[in-house]
Amino acid sequence: MKILVAVKRVIDPYVKIRVKSDNTGVETQNIKMAMNPFDEIAVEEALRLREKNWATEVVIVSIGTDSSQEILRHGLALGADRAILVRTSDSLESLNIAKILKKVVEDEKPSLVLMGKQAIDGDNNQTPQMLSALLNWPQATYASKLEASSEHLEVTREIDGGLETINVQLPAIVSTDLRLNEPRYASLPNIMKAKRKPLDVIELDSMGLALKKHIEVIQVTAPAARSAGKRVGSVDELINELQNQAKVL
Amino acid sequence: MSTLILVEHDNQTMHPATRNVLSAAQQLGGEIHMLVAGYQCNAVAEQVATLSGVHKVLYADKPSYEHPLAEQMSDLVLSLANSFKAILIPSSTFGKNIAPRVAAQLDVAQVSDVSKILDNDTFEHPIYAGNAIEKVRVLDAIKVLTIRTTAFDAVNAAQAACTIETLDKECIAQSSQFVKHELSKSERPDLGTAKIVVSGGRGLQSAEKFKLIEELADALGAAVGASRAAVDAGFVPNDYQVGQTGKVVAPMLYIAVGISGAVQHLAGMKDSKVIVAINKDEDAPIFQIADYGLVGDLFELVPQLIAHLKNK
Numbered sequence: 001m002k003i004l005v006a007v008k009r010v011i012d013p014y015v016k017i018r019v020k021s022d023n024t025g026v027e028t029q030n031i032k033m034a035m036n037p038f039d040e041i042a043v044e045e046a047l048r049l050r051e052k053n054w055a056t057e058v059v060i061v062s063i064g065t066d067s068s069q070e071i072l073r074h075g076l077a078l079g080a081d082r083a084i085l086v087r088t089s090d091s092l093e094s095l096n097i098a099k100i101l102k103k104v105v106e107d108e109k110p111s112l113v114l115m116g117k118q119a120i121d122g123d124n125n126q127t128p129q130m131l132s133a134l135l136n137w138p139q140a141t142y143a144s145k146l147e148a149s150s151e152h153l154e155v156t157r158e159i160d161g162g163l164e165t166i167n168v169q170l171p172a173i174v175s176t177d178l179r180l181n182e183p184r185y186a187s188l189p190n191i192m193k194a195k196r197k198p199l200d201v202i203e204l205d206s207m208g209l210a211l212k213k214h215i216e217v218i219q220v221t222a223p224a225a226r227s228a229g230k231r232v233g234s235v236d237e238l239i240n241e242l243q244n245q246a247k248v249l
Numbered sequence: 250m251s252t253l254i255l256v257e258h259d260n261q262t263m264h265p266a267t268r269n270v271l272s273a274a275q276q277l278g279g280e281i282h283m284l285v286a287g288y289q290c291n292a293v294a295e296q297v298a299t300l301s302g303v304h305k306v307l308y309a310d311k312p313s314y315e316h317p318l319a320e321q322m323s324d325l326v327l328s329l330a331n332s333f334k335a336i337l338i339p340s341s342t343f344g345k346n347i348a349p350r351v352a353a354q355l356d357v358a359q360v361s362d363v364s365k366i367l368d369n370d371t372f373e374h375p376i377y378a379g380n381a382i383e384k385v386r387v388l389d390a391i392k393v394l395t396i397r398t399t400a401f402d403a404v405n406a407a408q409a410a411c412t413i414e415t416l417d418k419e420c421i422a423q424s425s426q427f428v429k430h431e432l433s434k435s436e437r438p439d440l441g442t443a444k445i446v447v448s449g450g451r452g453l454q455s456a457e458k459f460k461l462i463e464e465l466a467d468a469l470g471a472a473v474g475a476s477r478a479a480v481d482a483g484f485v486p487n488d489y490q491v492g493q494t495g496k497v498v499a500p501m502l503y504i505a506v507g508i509s510g511a512v513q514h515l516a517g518m519k520d521s522k523v524i525v526a527i528n529k530d531e532d533a534p535i536f537q538i539a540d541y542g543l544v545g546d547l548f549e550l551v552p553q554l555i556a557h558l559k560n561k
Contacts, residue, residue, distance in 0.1 A: 011377075013512075013513075016380075016512070017377045017380050017381065019381050026376075026377060026381055093358060094349065094358075094359070095352065095353060095356075095357075095358055095359075098353060120377070120378065120493070121376065121377060122376055123361065123362065123375065123376050123377070123378065123493070124349075124359075124361045125345045125349070125361055126348075126349035126352070126359055126361060127349075128349075129319065129345075129346065129347075129348075129349035129350045129353070130349045130350065130352065130353035130359075131353075132319075132350060133323065133349070133350040133351075133353035133354045134353050137424070138320055138422065138424040138425040139319055139320070139346075139350065139425075140425075141319070141342075141345070141346050142342060142346075144487075154428065157342075158342070158487060158488075159342040159343070159488075160341050160342045160343070160441070160488065160496065161432050161433060161488055162430065162431050162432035162433045162486070162488055163430070163431045163432075164316075164427070164429070164430050164431075165427075165428040165429045165430075165431075166318065166425060166426060166427055166428055167425070167426045167428050168424060168425045168426075169423075169424040169425070172424070177494070178477075178494050179487060213388060214357060214358035214387065214388055214389050215358045215360070215385050215386070215387055215388065216385065216386040216388060217383060217384070217385050218371065218384040218385060218386055219383075219384045220376070220381050220382070220383050220384070221381065221382050221384070222380075222381060222382070223375070223379060223380065223381070223382050223519075226519070226524075226538050226540075229524075229536065229537075229538070229539045229540045229541060229542055230540065230541055230542070231536075231541075231542045231543075231544065232541050232542070232543050233543075234543075235543070235550055235553040235554050235557055236557070238525065238541055238543055238554070239554070239557055239558075241541055242502070242523070242525070242541070246502075246523045246540065246541075248445075248501045248502040248522065248523050249469075249502070
């Protein structure tokens with residue numbers, strides 16, 4: 001079986017972001033980028049399924065500029081077999097990303113698509129569900145445990161209030177939550193080896209997709225700052241403040 | 250043209266966040282229809298019908314709707330979608346699972362975690378873990394939105410029950426089945442809607458010592474939350490987690506104990522009205538957003554706080 005994993009290049013999660021002064025977006029020039037952490041978990045899960053001999057091939061795909069190749073090389077160094085870059089300089093919304101991925105799925109015919117539950121830049125949490133809808137495949141979102149058999153997957157999902165287990169028939173889309181696994185690190189020999197693994201570049205324009213704009217970003221602003229707080233010296237003082245100043249007790 | 254709200258419930262009571270989604274829908278204007286789909290959930294439909302401002306309840310009661318699988322819920326919503334200009338779902342795991350599927354089936358955009366409605370096409374929502382706010386205009390005719398419920402006031406007023414219309418449509422998900430639930434049981438207020446939240450972090454050191462947080466919460470009638478570090482260390486189950494990857498809360502009072510204040514955590518609580526931080530590290534980032542900071546050993550300060558509250 002083949003697993004397709006979709007990965008995104010995002011601002012490194014440990015970087016404190018800055019909103020551009022013209023309010024058109026967030027500063028990305030000269031900022032450390034990384035693979036979206038939820039996608040690393042998806043890659044890891046795919047590799048584990050291959051190690052269990054459930055999957056025979058792990059293909060990773062990313063959509064973006066040439067810079068996304070570094071994320072794909074990282075995925076190859078972790079152990080993916082092959083990579084695909086859909087090259088475009090357009091900034092795309094979730095629905096259009098899902099439409100591009102649908103085309104990739106139709107070409108690659110994987111039995112399972114693994115994706116992060118959300119990208120830490122847009123925080124949308126949409127693409128896996130949208131891709132499932134477009135393919136009319138079942139979806140298992142927020143997976144924290146996955147048991148695969150030849151026909152179906154038993155997936156434990158993290159939901160508000162606890163856990164839910166569902167059974168989905170293959171082919172299916174699974175989106176990963178943080179607790180699914182602990183991603184491995186790439187070793188130096190594997191980083192070297194990854195340079196020789198196949199990385200195909202497909203131009204978005206050559207895919208024959210009619211992508212329409214559905215959302216217009218008007219502006220991006222910094223959130224309202226909280227006013228400076230006060231240090232209190234004792235529990236008595238804290239309770240007094242909460243009762244008499246803040247009036248929340 | 251009107252707004253459809255997909256109601257989250259457990260077949261017995263509607264989720265309290267329904268009141269907040271309703272208030273967001275009222276800002277859009279037009280009639281508001283509530284879709285209650287479940288199994289033996291007429292009590293929910295009756296409860297929803299008495300919320301002020303609801304024009305009609307659409308009630309779908311079928312065994313297959315007992316658990317809200319995305320495949321069948323989105324097909325059901327889709328069968329109704331064309332008579333509405335907006336479809337609103339709370340931004341919970343329930344809503345986030347279903348809304349994008351509905352939007353893609355309709356070939357329209359979906360806006361996640363809407364925190365402000367500027368007009369019928371223009372919305373604000375947080376991105377980058379709440380470190381930036383994006384204002385977007387949706388160009389599609391039907392708007393599919395998940396609502397950040399803590400950003401909208403709850404509708405508490407009641408009305409004489411409106412019409413409840415029974416829907417006969419049954420959507421069965423052939424390729425997906427519910428297996429089981431493992432829900433964490435708690436006597437305390439729900440984390441998402443509590444007026445006061447007390448959260449503990451890695452500073453609590455163990456599951457045993459985390460009970461101190463629960464004692465403090467009980468003294469305040471508060472819900473208990475936790476940082477991701479506390480969850481990962483196994484002190485509490487993961488549905489206690491407040492943060493970008495857990496729950497987003499905005500209570501009147503948030504007390505962070507032994508939590509350093511990583512970006513991940515702040516994204517889940519920084520809209521709280523009053524934030525109190527108790528931490529021994531005076532340079533902890535949590536103090537930069539706390540209204541009241543108390544530097545010291547939590548194992549001395551928290552028992553003092555509990556004693557104080559009990560003597561009141």
